[in-house]
Amino acid sequence: MNSSNKESLEIEAKKETLRKFPLFSELSIEQFRKITSIAKVVKFKKNHFIFFDGDLYKGFYILLKGTVKISKITNDGKESVLHIIKPLNAFADVPLFEGGNYPANSQTLEESIVIFISKEGFLSLIKEDPEMSLRMICGFAKRLRELTYKIEKFSSKEVINRLAEYLLKEIKTNNTDKLDEPFLRLSVPKNTIAAYLGTVSETLSRNFNKLQKDEIIKVKGKTIIILDYPRLKKLAV
Amino acid sequence: MNSSNKESLEIEAKKETLRKFPLFSELSIEQFRKITSIAKVVKFKKNHFIFFDGDLYKGFYILLKGTVKISKITNDGKESVLHIIKPLNAFADVPLFEGGNYPANSQTLEESIVIFISKEGFLSLIKEDPEMSLRMICGFAKRLRELTYKIEKFSSKEVINRLAEYLLKEIKTNNTDKLDEPFLRLSVPKNTIAAYLGTVSETLSRNFNKLQKDEIIKVKGKTIIILDYPRLKKLAV
DNA sequence: GCCAAAAACTGACTTAAGTCAAAGGAATCA
DNA sequence: TGATTCCTTTGACTTAAGTCAGTTTTTGGC
Numbered sequence: 001m002n003s004s005n006k007e008s009l010e011i012e013a014k015k016e017t018l019r020k021f022p023l024f025s026e027l028s029i030e031q032f033r034k035i036t037s038i039a040k041v042v043k044f045k046k047n048h049f050i051f052f053d054g055d056l057y058k059g060f061y062i063l064l065k066g067t068v069k070i071s072k073i074t075n076d077g078k079e080s081v082l083h084i085i086k087p088l089n090a091f092a093d094v095p096l097f098e099g100g101n102y103p104a105n106s107q108t109l110e111e112s113i114v115i116f117i118s119k120e121g122f123l124s125l126i127k128e129d130p131e132m133s134l135r136m137i138c139g140f141a142k143r144l145r146e147l148t149y150k151i152e153k154f155s156s157k158e159v160i161n162r163l164a165e166y167l168l169k170e171i172k173t174n175n176t177d178k179l180d181e182p183f184l185r186l187s188v189p190k191n192t193i194a195a196y197l198g199t200v201s202e203t204l205s206r207n208f209n210k211l212q213k214d215e216i217i218k219v220k221g222k223t224i225i226i227l228d229y230p231r232l233k234k235l236a237v
Numbered sequence: 238m239n240s241s242n243k244e245s246l247e248i249e250a251k252k253e254t255l256r257k258f259p260l261f262s263e264l265s266i267e268q269f270r271k272i273t274s275i276a277k278v279v280k281f282k283k284n285h286f287i288f289f290d291g292d293l294y295k296g297f298y299i300l301l302k303g304t305v306k307i308s309k310i311t312n313d314g315k316e317s318v319l320h321i322i323k324p325l326n327a328f329a330d331v332p333l334f335e336g337g338n339y340p341a342n343s344q345t346l347e348e349s350i351v352i353f354i355s356k357e358g359f360l361s362l363i364k365e366d367p368e369m370s371l372r373m374i375c376g377f378a379k380r381l382r383e384l385t386y387k388i389e390k391f392s393s394k395e396v397i398n399r400l401a402e403y404l405l406k407e408i409k410t411n412n413t414d415k416l417d418e419p420f421l422r423l424s425v426p427k428n429t430i431a432a433y434l435g436t437v438s439e440t441l442s443r444n445f446n447k448l449q450k451d452e453i454i455k456v457k458g459k460t461i462i463i464l465d466y467p468r469l470k471k472l473a474v
Numbered sequence: 475g476c477c478a479a480a481a482a483c484t485g486a487c488t489t490a491a492g493t494c495a496a497a498g499g500a501a502t503c504a
Numbered sequence: 505t506g507a508t509t510c511c512t513t514t515g516a517c518t519t520a521a522g523t524c525a526g527t528t529t530t531t532g533g534c
Contacts, residue, residue, distance in 0.1 A: 072389055075474045080389045094385075097378035103385075130367035133374050140377040141334035147384040148331075148340075152309055152317045154391050155435030158520065190482065198392030203521055205483055221530085237312045395490065427512065440491055442513055458500085 038121030059118035066112025081196035164235035275358030296355035297330040303349025318433035401472035
């Protein structure tokens with residue numbers, strides 16, 4: 001396949017996927033053309049930093065493929081993982097409205113493909129069509145609720161409960177939750193999961209062991225099989 | 238003063254204050270008239286529940302005076318305080334866009350005055366004037382960032398650090414942070430602060446003691462005087 | 475397929491903070 | 505004013521989870 005062929009295919013794929021993104025699903029053809037004209041598809045290798053905490057803000061991203069970690073380094077030098085981004089989710093969109101620089105680091109955890117949309121392009125688009133902000137606000141509202149939920153959990157639960165909850169969420173996004181033995185493949189290193197759950201890898205490891213000894217899960221390398229869904233759910237309370 | 242006089246004064250006060258609220262600050266006279274026509278001013282006594290977790294959603298509120306606690310009861314029966322609302326902040330606005338019932342309990346901690354705006358009224362208004370949603374999205378973006386920040390702190394810091402941070406935030410909203418000895422009056426019972434900081438009142442009490450023994454603060458009943466601002470700031474890192 | 479580096483795990487120890495129980499202090503209402 | 509109730513503090517105890525150090529396992533490059 002020659003390079004121009006490859007490129008045109010990529011553009012088609014990008015247009016197709018953008019259509020699936022809730023924010024753009026109901027735009028007119030004209031509006032949609034504008035979006036695709038300013039959107040850029042970019043591919044990154046594993047462990048690539050997309051932007052750093054404090055970098056000049058240029059625009060936001062939508063993840064198409066792979067996994068992206070959003071994290072900060074706390075004052076005592078530890079990494080705090082704020083989000084683990086999965087495909088068809090936007091990230092770094094808050095500064096669009098809030099101003100300021102990129103508020104955290106962003107690093108790929110696998111080979112990833114993202115769509116980049118520049119701040120200027122997007123804001124001028126939203127100005128012409130303020131209804132788009134209505135759709136965007138729904139996404140923000142959803143995330144506000146999720147974050148509130150996360151804080152609630154965080155403040156009152158132990159690591160094993162947070163881990164149980166994380167596993168449940170993962171098998172749901174993997175769509176294996178209806179199987180007899182739901183399973184998941186960790187697309188994220190365990191120390192990242194630990195930082196995401198607000199703990200350290202040693203403690204996480206011990207809690208994986210606990211769940212395994214109680215025959216609630218079975219760990220085979222990066223694959224985790226849920227043996228006792230009801231008890232896992234009970235733990236995630 | 239007779240009742241009709243009092244009422245008209247109240248309406249004037251309400252119009253005046255609504256104008257200060259960022260969401261409405263740049264509306265046209267016509268738009269603003271519509272908002273004031275659907276907004277209701279309500280006064281509540283101390284400890285009054287405004288709505289309960291799960292109640293049918295009817296609309297959102299803007300606090301004019303007093304303090305309101307937004308909380309949930311966790312599965313193990315503990316109270317988790319999600320927000321402590323201060324004047325000129327909106328609450329229960331997320332379900333406007335997300336749907337569903339009221340997602341938490343809301344209770345006054347002092348005598349409070351709120352503005353209630355019904356869901357239907359507000360949504361029809363926003364439909365006529367989608368630019369309003371642009372202003373609203375900025376508020377949401379701000380809160381998203383704050384919540385993210387809170388999660389980051391929560392996951393890595395000890396109670397004494399969270400307490401220091403809370404005190405700093407309070408003296409800032411009380412505008413005494415430029416004084417030689419900044420101070421604040423707790424408008425919130427200590428067990429509520431504890432639940433807000435994700436701990437229990439005993440632990441909070443011990444941490445207040447620690448700060449006092451180290452001569453960083455001085456506690457006189459509900460009044461707290463900051464003796465050593467730099468060290469408090471260092472703790473809040 | 476082998477080796478070095480990174481990631482994950484284990485054990486021993488320490489500590490922040492939760493629990494329970496009881497006492498002291500403050501607020502409220504008759 | 506006094507009394508009841510609620511809020512706050514204190515002490516003794518327990519435990520989840522962090523730290524440090526060392527080992528094992530996995531991964532990725534050559």
